[in-house]
Amino acid sequence: MDARPGLTDVRQDQAFFGREEELRRVLNNLREGRHTLITGRFGIGKSTLMNEARLLLTGEKHRVEFHSRAPALGRDSVLTVTSPAPLGECLRELAGGLYRNGDLHLEAGGERADWGAVKKEFTRLGVRTMESEVLKGLAGGGKKYVLFIANLDRISLSSMRFFQSLVRITIVCGSAIETKDLEPFKGFWASFDRVQLERLPDGVARQLVSHLMSLSSLHAEDTAMCRNEILNSADGNPFHIKNLVYRAATQKSLGKQEIRAFREVEEGPYFNMGPLYMIGAGVLTAVKFFSAGTEKREHYIYYSAIGFILYLTFRVFRSFFVFRPQRRK
Numbered sequence: 001m002d003a004r005p006g007l008t009d010v011r012q013d014q015a016f017f018g019r020e021e022e023l024r025r026v027l028n029n030l031r032e033g034r035h036t037l038i039t040g041r042f043g044i045g046k047s048t049l050m051n052e053a054r055l056l057l058t059g060e061k062h063r064v065e066f067h068s069r070a071p072a073l074g075r076d077s078v079l080t081v082t083s084p085a086p087l088g089e090c091l092r093e094l095a096g097g098l099y100r101n102g103d104l105h106l107e108a109g110g111e112r113a114d115w116g117a118v119k120k121e122f123t124r125l126g127v128r129t130m131e132s133e134v135l136k137g138l139a140g141g142g143k144k145y146v147l148f149i150a151n152l153d154r155i156s157l158s159s160m161r162f163f164q165s166l167v168r169i170t171i172v173c174g175s176a177i178e179t180k181d182l183e184p185f186k187g188f189w190a191s192f193d194r195v196q197l198e199r200l201p202d203g204v205a206r207q208l209v210s211h212l213m214s215l216s217s218l219h220a221e222d223t224a225m226c227r228n229e230i231l232n233s234a235d236g237n238p239f240h241i242k243n244l245v246y247r248a249a250t251q252k253s254l255g256k257q258e259i260r261a262f263r264e265v266e267e268g269p270y271f272n273m274g275p276l277y278m279i280g281a282g283v284l285t286a287v288k289f290f291s292a293g294t295e296k297r298e299h300y301i302y303y304s305a306i307g308f309i310l311y312l313t314f315r316v317f318r319s320f321f322v323f324r325p326q327r328r329k
């Protein structure tokens with residue numbers, strides 16, 4: 001769906017609502033040097049909370065209620081990482097930050113070269129050496145680095161050793177939808193204080209919807225009903241709230257019918273694999289049937305029955321075939 005010309009895309013809006021309690025905990029933790037893991041469902045606001053904490057910690061943003069007597073962290077002691085995987089990419093991101101801070105010291109003295117050249121040289125070192133150069137850089141500057149790492153649940157088993165070293169020499173604030181329960185991960189997650197994000201409280205969700213609706217100058221036949229439908233459908237998830245307001249704003253006329261249709265969006269992030277499995281089962285049955293020939297009637301009955309049972313199985317256990325793809329930014 002295309003936006004109307006001149007329409008504000010509310011999805012890009014940066015305002016931050018609620019979450020005071022959680023923010024306070026994250027800030028206290030990081031100021032006191034405790035690793036923190038922000039967990040919660042997809043789109044619930046983990047990255048946003050992490051970003052808000054980073055801005056307040058470095059003094060790039062001020063909010064009286066979160067003021068601390070401790071001096072703000074220098075921006076040169078904070079690094080952000082988009083994802084821990086693939087590891088090579090993650091190491092390059094860290095190295096880039098260290099390079100900007102003058103904390104990356106490669107053998108060839110490439111420090112004065114531009115980042116493009118240094119990056120090439122760095123990549124040539126191979127993963128093991130890249131790991132140790134990054135760890136050296138993080139530990140060597142005489143300051144304690146705070147790392148903000150999104151999607152920490154994407155850590156792979158093979159890169160665990162590196163991340164275990166990382167939490168020994170830096171303070172890590174990460175976000176994750178869920179944490180893996182396997183043995184090597186357990187110890188790692190145990191070093192984090194968890195801040196679990198739940199749905200936005202009704203009052204806050206209502207504030208956010210009103211704010212976004214006024215930004216997008218939304219005109220619905222019945223504004224109150226539109227707001228309520230959005231609130232019901234989104235169930236306190238800010239990602240859904242933003243998308244719903246955006247969708248509402250892109251519709252020229254917004255009648256009660258369209259507003260009611262918002263409820264469907266709840267299934268948005270899921271992709272139902274059921275039909276695919278069902279078609280697969282159908283094709284398999286057909287192939288079996290034709291390979292057996294049509295002259296044997298018992299085969300005909302037998303394969304039809306199997307096909308029907310497979311179909312029933314997929315209908316009944318539909319929820320097991322729902323696949324959730326990774327959301328892209």
Ligand SMILES: Nc1ncnc2c1ncn2[C@@H]1O[C@H](COP(=O)(O)OP(=O)(O)OP(=O)(O)O)[C@@H](O)[C@H]1O
Pocket residue numbers: 011013014015016017018019040041042043044045046047048049175177208238239242327
């Ligand atoms: N407290 C908040 N106030 C206002 N908007 C918010 C808030 N929290 C999140 N949002 C908005 O909701 C959207 C989703 O937030 P965010 O990307 O932080 O979620 P997430 O939990 O990191 O998602 P994912 O699981 O995909 O990583 C963003 O557009 C963000 O601006």
Ligand SMILES: [Mg+2]
Pocket residue numbers: 046047048150151175
């Ligand atoms: Mg995120």
